[in-house]
Amino acid sequence: MLIGELATATGTTARALRHYEQAGLISSERASNGYRVYDERAVVRVGNIRYLLDAGLTLCDVSVFLPCLDGDLAAAPPSDKGLRVARQRLAVLDRRIATQTEARDRLESALQRAVGDPVRQVT
DSSP states (O other), X not given: OBHHHHHHHHXXXXXXXXXXXXXXXXXXXXXXXXXXXXXXXXXXXXXXXXXXXXXXXXXXXXXXXXXXXXXXXXXXXXXXXXHHHHHHHHHHHHHHHHHHHHHHHHHHHHHHHHHOSOGGGOO
């Protein structure tokens, strides 16, 4: 399957697929015209990559899961390394959320002091 077909089948873009390939997460063969040609199994692999990225992992984090990307990722038993990466990423996300919440609270306070109305009414 060509890159555009894989992009359509997985709901992603050709650019993202090239990025995944550059990161070593997927691979392709080259046709005689130079086009990338992917195996049908790449659909499952890209779906699993998207699942992990949507969960907040980075491409580097996803590489830890390479042995599991071709199957049912949710049913695979977790590895110690995979769990460690997931816990580390969760801690990073928690810190970011806390920082953003603090900034939002400061802004809300400043607006309430300046305007005197609850900020939530402003659209």
